[in-house]
Amino acid sequence: MDEGIETRGRWRPSLLPRAYAALVVGLRWFVVAGWAAAAIASVIYLPAVGQGGSDLEQLVSKDNPAINSELRSFDKFGFPLLSRVAVVQRNPQGLPEQARTAALERAQAVSDGTYTDAGPIRAAVPVMNVKGLFPGSEENGTTIVTYLFTNPDVSFAGQVKAAERFVQAHYGPDDAVVGVTGSVPARVEQARIVQSSVSRLELITVIAVFLIVAVAFRSLIAPLVALAVAGVATLLTLHVGGVLALKLGVPVPQETQPLLVALLLGVVTDYVVFYLAGVRRSLAAGETRVEAARQATARFTPIILVAGLTAAAGTGALVVAGSPAFRAFGPGMALAILIGVIVSVTLVPALLAIFGAAAFWSPLGRRPLVDTEPAGSTWWARLLTRKWFAAPVLVLCTAGLVIAALPLQHIRLGVSFVDALPADRPARAAATAAETGFADGILSPTELLVEGGGIAGRPDELNRVQQALAKEPGVAAVLGPSSAQLPKGFDVFRAGDGSAARYLLILDTEPLGARAVQTLDRLNRDLPGLLAAAGLENTQASLGGDTAVARVVVEQTKSDLGRIAIAALLANLLFLMLFLRALFAPIGLLACSVLAIGATLGLTTWLFQDVWHADGLTFYVPFAAAVLLVALGSDYNIFGIGPAWREARTRPLREALALTLPHSARAIRTAAITLAVSFGLLLLVPLRPFRELAFALATGVLIDAFIVRSLLAPALLSVLGSTVAPEPVAEESIPEQMGSPTR
Missing domain, CATH: 3.30.70 (Alpha-Beta Plaits)
Incomplete structure (x- = not known):
């Protein structure tokens, strides 16, 4: 396993990274003891994430028009028409x-x-x-x-x-x-499923990570180091997140816990792998365990800090969203990454300074600590950096990603609860029985409230409205003032003061799915004309119920897209520009990431909507996946292109890429496999949103590592060449760069 940073260049760490490395390695026993005490104390004294709130109403903005419509209906009639x-x-x-x-x-x-x-x-x-x-x-x-x-x-x-x-x-x-x-029992059932799945998910993910790291380093101790660090970071994130949820009043849904666990295990393992590889190389060169830990810490800590801050800034950008769901999701992900970075850059160097060569122990016997380059590993890098070859690779990769992204133009969004449950769950089985006997929307009807002076005393007009509603596409049935033979106590469609009337609409599709949301969106546009045609021009109409709430949530999500995209891209672009000290190259690299995300979401849309015929994707999945993939893609930009960029200050960019690409690409692919497995194991949570997230995140990480960072980005830089290359400097005047490796 190569560490992804070319160690044969001209660079050596500057004073600040070397001083930090000396400090953390010198205090290694105190660092280990301190993190162990912090993890134990967090479990004993702090609440777990999810206790800050998990109910749906905490993730819906208080000014949601659908909620306000239900409240006005209750005020007018003194009795709710909707039950969940x-x-x-x-x-x-x-x-x-x-x-x-x-x-x-x-x-x-x-x-x-x-x-x-x-x-x-x-x-x-x-x-x-x-x-x-x-x-x-x-x-x-x-x-x-x-x-x-x-x-x-x-x-x-x-x-x-x-x-x-x-x-x-x-x-x-x-x-x-x-x-x-109903939607409330389905929501409770989802929370139960998530909580019951966390332990199994953690165990299987830990086993998977252990095997990947063990194979990569041919050691049984190295994966234990990675898992120990990831475990400390996970415990602190889950419990510190619970405290922040209570103190700041920001709900952290219980459903985020599996995603937090997968994110931390994957990201922290990535960081640990780079430290491990650096220590192994130094030990192979004859350094002592303490000196090897110092060198690896000085080289990789600045790079890991920049990568982690970039990822945290990208996910934290969700705080600009108007949707409470995204505002709750973003800070939790950013907090997880920040805690993972802090634990990694302190605990890993301390542990490696203690273990030294023992971290690479294998039960198969003592192996020499060497880090040789596999034969033939550089020919493709040299070929890829030739313009005549890089240009068609660039075209083919771009075309493939664009084609994969095409289904994205047909994406639909919904907020399914009952439909997301496994078929054998009680709430889903009862819902299926009700829908078979009535219509798909029976459990979550939509309430139409019509307000106006004396409206309850206009039966002919109200009857025409009811007849028109029954003819609307997507409406299976309508109950209202004109309905006959209603059960006793259910005829509550006219307000006592005559100022309002209401109707109960049952849709013919899953009421929280994408098609129901589209039906209600169309109905909302048609309502003014429909009421006018019935003779109720001077009235006010509003929609309430689960579908109406979902419609507002989906609309709010779409309106958040611009703010989230701009904030996330700007945050990642800023860190890339600062790290590379360039403008055009970061823009090109970020464009590559956007192509990868488009392809990922296109494939996700194709699989779930076109192949498996789901009624749209869960509303938060595309946006959460996109933000995470932008952030993690910038991580790989820093680990992959950073070494070449520094080499390019003393040689042509093409040569720098050919020199560093074999090491960085192998490291990134290994790290990506670990991260993709962590995300992919979210499939173990038997809820459709988690399956959508698992596929999107795992696929996106693999596309980024195996296509974008290994082929597309190097081909792009090779084609652009000197137009984006950094300014060369004379060797004798080169400043010591942070985190730069030495010959």
């Missing part, structure tokens, strides 16, 4: 009349307060797929969905527990209960 928890009863052969009667009596008892054990449940409204009662249903008398309404201050988990207790106490075998479902 439901009990599903189903018998494909038909529910007995006794079950239907019991459902109505049970609901009335809850609303009257007869059931004293109902707890926070204040009302229950059953809806049956009886012909004439529920329009749009293809079945008759097979399914009952009873919506449960609880106090607004009850947590999501509390609502689900209350519903489950209610079913256990007041439903019998003849009621054919399938289960409790």
Whole structure:
């Protein structure tokens, strides 16, 4: 394993890196003891990430128009029309009349307060797929969905527990209960799945990282060093993140924990690998363990710091987003990277100064500490740096990435909860039963609130609105002021003061999926004309419900794209410019990263939407993946192009690339495999958003390492040549650069 920094050049570390290396190596025992104590104390005294908040309402902005519409509806009517928890009863052969009667009596008892054990449940409204009662249903008398309404201050988990207790106490075998479902139970179920998957994910990722590092260094101790450092960084991130969530009031969703673990294990292992390779080379040259640790620390600490700060700045750029979901996601990722960097640049040098050659011990016997260049490893680098060869490589790589990115123009975004669950989960099974008996949108109806003076007393106009809504594409059924044979207590479509009317719309697609969001987006545009055509010109209309909330979240996500992209790209460009002390080369390198990200998201869209027919990608996946890949791509820019750039101050850029590329490309590919495996193992979390993230991140890292850094970027610099090369300096006047290796 070569360390990716050419060690045969003319550079040696400057005074500050050498002084830092002497300090941290000299205090090695105190450093190790200090980090061990910090990790133990964080577990004992600090809360874990996720305790700062995980409910959906904490990730939706308070000024969301859909939420405001629901609040105004409650104020007008004194009773909510929407519920996000439901009990599903189903018998494909038909529910007995006794079950239907019991459902109505049970609901009335809850609303009257007869059931004293109902707890926070204040009302229950059953809806049956009886012909004439529920329009749009293809079945008759097979399914009952009873919506449960609880106090607004009850947590999501509390609502689900209350519903489950209610079913256990007041439903019998003849009621054919399938289960409790809805967007709230689905959200709670997702959190349970994530928490139950973390331990297994950590174990398998640790095993994978151990094997990769063990094979790379042919040692059993080297991977233990990497995992020890990654473990300390992970513990501190999860617990410090929990403290910040509580102190700053920024929710850190529990669902981010697997991603934090994968990110830390991958990134920290990358940094450790570079230190390990540097120490091995110095030991092979005859240095003592302490001196070898000093040299590796002085050479690589500045580069790792710049790379880590670049990655942290890129992910931290999400803080500029308007969406609370992104504002919560960004700082958590940036914090993870920063803690990983701090732990790496202190704990790794200390451990390697203690272990020395023992870090490369193998049970197969003592091996000589050599770091030879494999035969024939440089011919392709020399070939790639010839303009006549680099130009077609540049064209082919660019064309391939552009073609891979084409599906991105058809990307759709949704906010699925129930649909993201595995098919065997209770909430998903109950949802499937309800959708089969009614329509896909039955569990999360959309509420249309129409406000205007005296509107409740205009039945003809209200009827025309209801008929027009029923004809809208994507709407399976409409309940409203004109609906007949409604259950007792459900006819709440006209406000008592006559100033408002409301409708319940059931869509014919998964209510939080991309198609439902598009349906509601179109309906929102059509509403002014629809109301005017019905004779209700001077009225105000608004939409509420899960789909309406999802629509606003998706719109907000799209509007955030510009701010996030500009902030992330500028942050990464700034660090690249400072590190390379150039302008045009960083722009070209960043353009290569953008091409790789476009190809990654295009392939992700193609796989999930076109091949697996998912109803759009989860709204945050493309943006979170893009920001992480920009940041990590800049890491590889620094590790890969940095050595060539410094060599190019004393020789032509083409020669510098040919000299350094074999080492840097091999190191980056090894590091990328580790990172890709860490991200790819997110597949172990059986939720669709994690599968989307796993594929996007793993694919993006591999494209970046094997295509962009190994082929596209060197070909680009070779073609541009002297137009982007750094200014040459005389050898005798070369200043000592930070982190630069020596001959």
